[in-house]
Amino acid sequence: MTRPPGRSLLVLLAVVVAIAIPALQATQDFGMTAQEFSSQGDQTLRAAGYAFSIWGLIYFGMVAYAIYQLTLAPETPTLRAVAWPSVVAISGCGAWILASAFNQQWLSVAIIVVSAATLIWGLLRARAAAPRPAFRDKLLIVWPLSLLAGWLTIASAINILTVLTAQGIISPALSWAVIGITVVLTVGGFVGWRLGSPVYLAPIAWGLIAVYVAEQADKPVAAWLAAGAALVLVAGALAMLRKRR
Template sequence: MTGRPLGRSLVVLLAVVAAIAIPAIQATQHIGLSAAEFAGQGDQTLRAAGYAFSIWGLIYLGLAAYALYQLTVAPETPILQALAWPSAVAIAGCGAWILASAFNAQWLSVAIIVISAATLIAGLARARAQAPLPAVRDRLLIVWPLSLLAGWLTIASAINILTVLTAQGVIGPDLTWAVLGIAAVLLTGGAVGWRLASPVYLAPIIWGLAAVYVAEQAEKPNAAWLAAGAAVLLAVEALILLRRRSA
C-alpha cells in the first residue's frame, strides 16, 4: 500500500505547523496570558517545575519529523490509517490550548486537552490492535512521536484540571486533591502504558512526575514523595515493557 490521501496528509502538516507556530506567535507578540501566567492562577494544588516543559522541544521535533514523513515517503500502512486523523485532532489541540489559555478560557482549556489526549490514545490503541509490530521506520517516525505527545498530554490533563478547579474555587489547595491528582496520573498512565505496551508513552509521564517532586518538595513534601514513588512505579513498568519487547 503506497497511496496516501493528500488532503489528510496536508491537514496533519498544517496541524503541526499551527502547534509549533501559535505558541511562538503568542509569546513574541504578547497575546493574552502566557502559559505560566495562566497556570499561576490555580497551581497552588499541584504544579510541576518549569524545566519540565522543555520536553516540548523534543515533542515538536518528533512531530515535525512525523509530519514530513507522512506527507512524503510513508506508505499507507494500517499504522498511518489508524493514527493520521486522531493525530491531526490532538496536534491541532496543542495550538488551540495555547489560545484558550491566552484568553483565560479555563474550562475550554480543560476540554481541549482532555479531548486531545483521549483522541490520540484511542488512535494509538487502534494502531496497536491493527499492527502490533510496525516497521522500524513507522515506529520511529509515527508511533514514537505520537506516543510521546500522548504521554505528556496525559499528565498535563490532570494538572490542568486541578489548576482550573483551584482557580475557579471549586477545590482548595490542600493535600487531598494533590494526592488524588497524582493517583489519577499513576493509574491512568500505568493502564494506558500497559495497554499500548509503550515505554515511550510512559517516559513523559515519568518526567512530569519527577518535575512535580521537584516543585512540591518544599511546600507539599508528602505529595512530592508520592509523585516520586509514582514515577518509580511507572519506570519499573517501562523497564518490564522493554524487557518483554526484547525477549
C-alpha cells in the same frame, strides 16, 4: 492503498499551527502566558518549570512525523489508524495556547482532555491494527505520537486541578494533590500497559519527577508520592523493554 492527500496536508497544517501559535505569542506578546495562566490555580499541584522543556523534543517529533507521512510513508495500518486522531490532538496543542492566552479556563480543559483521549484512542487502534509495525513506522509515527500522548496525559490532570482551584471548586489541599497523582499513575499505567509503550510512559514519569521537585518544600507527602509514582512507571517501562529483548 494510496494515502488521502488532503489528510496528509491537514496533518502538516496541524503541526504548523501547533508550533506557530506559541511562537507568535512569544514574539507578539498577546494574552496570558501559559505560566501566568497556570499560576491562577497551581496551588494544588504544580510541576517545576524545566519539565516543559520536553516540548522541544515533542515538536521535533511532530515535524518528523508530518514530513514522513507527507512525503515518504506508505499507507500502512499504523498510519491509517493514527492520522486523523493526530490532526485533532496536534491542533489541540495550538488551540490550548489560545484558550489559555485569553483565560478560557474550561475551554482549556476540554481541549487538552479531548486531545489526549483522541490520540490515545488512535494509538490503541494502531496497536490493534499492527501489533508489530515496521521500524520506520515506530520511529516516525508511533514514538513521536506516544511521546505527545504521554505528556498530554499528565498535563490534563494538572490542568484540571489548576482550573478547579482557580474556580474555587476545590481548595489547594493535600488530598486533592494525592488524588491527582493517583489518577495520573492509574490512567498512565493502564494506558501504557495497553499500548506496551515505554515511550508513552516516559513523559509521564518526567512530569511526575517535576512535580516532586516543585512540591517537595510545600507538600512533601505529595512530592514523595509523585516520585514513587514516577519510579513505578519507570520500572514498568524497563520491564516492557526487557520483555521485548
